[in-house]
Amino acid sequence: MAQDREPGLARLLRAVSTVRVPDAVRAAFEAEPGEPAPGQLWRTRWDETVELVVLLAVSDENVLAAPILLDDRCADEDTIILPPAQNSLTTTIAMWAGLARQLPMCILDRQLGVADIGVADSGWIERLVEAGATRGRRAAGPLDPTNEVQARLTDALDYLASAVWAPSGSGELGRLLAEASLGPPRLIELLDVSPPTALALRRGQAAVTPDQAAKLALALRLPDRVILEANPAPSRRLVQRMSRPRRRAQVNRLAARRGVEERSAWLAATYSVNAMAARQTGTQEPAWDERIDQYFQVTLES
Incomplete structure (x- = not known):
């Protein structure tokens, strides 16, 4: 047929x-x-x-x-x-x-x-x-x-x-930074982050955002994607909430605004929300929908 x-x-x-x-x-x-x-x-x-x-x-x-x-x-x-x-x-x-x-x-x-x-x-x-x-x-x-x-x-x-968009996260970020001799002082200078955040990144306990990965790419001589994939895996609960149809619609608006593919926008949004929550709540599981709402309010309405 x-x-x-x-x-x-x-x-x-x-x-x-x-x-x-x-x-x-x-x-x-x-x-x-x-x-x-x-x-x-x-x-x-x-x-x-x-x-x-x-x-x-x-x-x-x-x-x-x-x-x-x-x-x-x-x-x-x-x-x-x-x-x-x-x-x-x-x-x-x-x-x-x-x-x-x-x-x-x-x-x-x-x-x-x-x-x-x-x-x-x-x-x-x-x-x-x-x-x-x-x-x-x-x-x-x-x-x-x-x-x-x-x-x-x-x-x-x-x-x-078989559809999968969510990053698995290898957790190798700390090792990559160590091999490049990028300690907390250099990370503070390069990424404009606080000392606790720089220390968490160096230990592989925090994730970099897409913007931070772009800055690290030059120092590490690696593609942005490789650095993002070395992040710790995002919370399973965050991935669940980001997979809802409402969030997919927001991701598509973000992709259109930035001129990127849907899955690239999905990854960028998820890593950004995950990193923001880690800075604000530490190890406590945050209220993910509130964090996601804040992120899209800034990126889509500004």
Whole structure:
């Protein structure tokens, strides 16, 4: 099928162009993304891979999601076909429930609306069918186009499931500074930091910001990226909060303002927030959302 070879975004735009988008859905798509919840319809995006999904469950780091298509002609026997009355797109959608899987939170891009599927309780599929939903059909054979659509969706979900943006952090910053004989006095002078911060950096207990990494790059004769990757790993809780759809939208505005790629802006924001929190709270786990709000308020509104 020729449409299956199209880049994800182009294919999605072509499909959506055939559907009249309700005003409520358009407003939801253009609004600041909210918190994910079961039953919501989302656009997922990672590089050129773009798919629509319905959320079945949500945790701190992942979502259980099933892909949806606006075309039900190739729906397999595990697919639930929702009539217009059961979703806010007000059109028939095919929910490939048999392909549901865990996906990282960071692939959620824009909310499209909701589906009235009641996934909080067991037996929700049977109740959907009783309320008017139908099931797809079994493939007639190996050449049935249903198999090709299923394979394409499976490949897309595999790619989305592999999405990672967060730095692991090698923790080698202290060693790099030691090998270059950059002690606290030199760091204070070079980076314009306080003595406690310089000492923490020298011991590998604090992280440098992207701006500080650029200054160190000349002294260490290393790329900025290598220095940033030598930082201590950021807090797992910070990475969780930075992976939320709301933060991704802010990261994209930051990327547009600075003319950099999305993941570069994500890293820069995370390292900056992490370094700021370390200076202000020490070893105590900070209120990350407050710190992130402060960072984006300064970088996006100044």
